Amino acid sequence: MKTMMLGLKEGEHVKVHCTKRTFNMEKDFEISVTVEDTDQLLSGAWLNISIIQVFATALSELCFHDDCHPNSIGFMCPEMISATMLKSDADRILLYMTRSMSALSSKTFILCPYYEKSHWMLLVLCLSKREVYKFDSQQKKRNLMIKEPLNNAFRSYKRLGGQSKGTKLTWIPAQCAQQPGSLDCGYYVMRFMYDIIMNHGNSQDLTKDFSRTLPYSAEEINEVKDFWADYFMNNVEFLA
Numbered sequence: 729m730k731t732m733m734l735g736l737k738e739g740e741h742v743k744v745h746c747t748k749r750t751f752n753m754e755k756d757f758e759i760s761v762t763v764e765d766t767d768q769l770l771s772g773a774w775l776n777i778s779i780i781q782v783f784a785t786a787l788s789e790l791c792f793h794d795d796c797h798p799n800s801i802g803f804m805c806p807e808m809i810s811a812t813m814l815k816s817d818a819d820r821i822l823l824y825m826t827r828s829m830s831a832l833s834s835k836t837f838i839l840c841p842y843y844e845k846s847h848w849m850l851l852v853l854c855l856s857k858r859e860v861y862k863f864d865s866q867q868k869k870r871n872l873m874i875k876e877p878l879n880n881a882f883r884s885y886k887r888l889g890g891q892s893k894g895t896k897l898t899w900i901p902a903q904c905a906q907q908p909g910s911l912d913c914g915y916y917v918m919r920f921m922y923d924i925i926m927n928h929g930n931s932q933d934l935t936k937d938f939s940r941t942l943p944y945s946a947e948e949i950n951e952v953k954d955f956w957a958d959y960f961m962n963n964v965e966f967l968a
Contacts (some may be wrong), residue, residue: 741763742965744782744964752827772912784841791952806841833885838854842872844873853897861934867906885907902943903939907943921950
């Protein structure tokens with residue numbers, strides 16, 4: 729992959745096509761990936777949002793096309809629900825989250841990679857149980873900007889379905905692997921998503937399935953890097 733990207737100059741990018749189905753968008757779009765993005769992935773540096781987008785796209789395609797993996801999982805776009813977007817266009821993001829819940833109402837889990845204050849975490853929404861599991865590889869008390877908008881989107885989703893009761897989400901900290909360094913959060917979010925789809929797609933209770941707090945091994949992190957690279961190399965489009 730590094731060799732493939734060598735022809736790009738600093739600041740230039742390639743694109744990966746993403747269908748509107750993947751993140752419940754209004755139309756298909758392109759994910760831009762720069763040589764700096766791939767260098768960060770290969771070197772273990774902090775991950776940009778495009779890397780997480782491509783990884784979630786790869787997992788979504790796996791769920792959609794492979795009968796061996798559960799099709800009970802949906803995704804929200806990490807760029808759309810980021811703290812930056814919530815600050816700049818709150819009303820549009822509220823509509824996006826509500827629309828996503830409606831589109832994914834049959835799914836067991838909705839995976840929401842979330843970025844705020846230079847930290848990645850994974851929020852897993854279970855609509856049927858009215859719960860949000862918070863997978864945070866640096867567990868501490870956080871006043872998340874997304875909490876109130878996601879709660880409001882859930883209330884809107886329930887009311888659209890004609891329900892006025894049971895419109896409150898319960899937020900549950902999940903016991904999960906804890907990162908040893910300050911730059912590892914993006915890799916841990918990728919691994920959390922990977923483990924849920926590969927091993928716990930039909931789980932009845934993720935808090936029982938995840939009990940580990942020890943860090944992931946280098947082999948476990950390299951496995952998700954390799955998964956990302958395989959998908960990227962098979963789907964990248966170089967700009968003319």
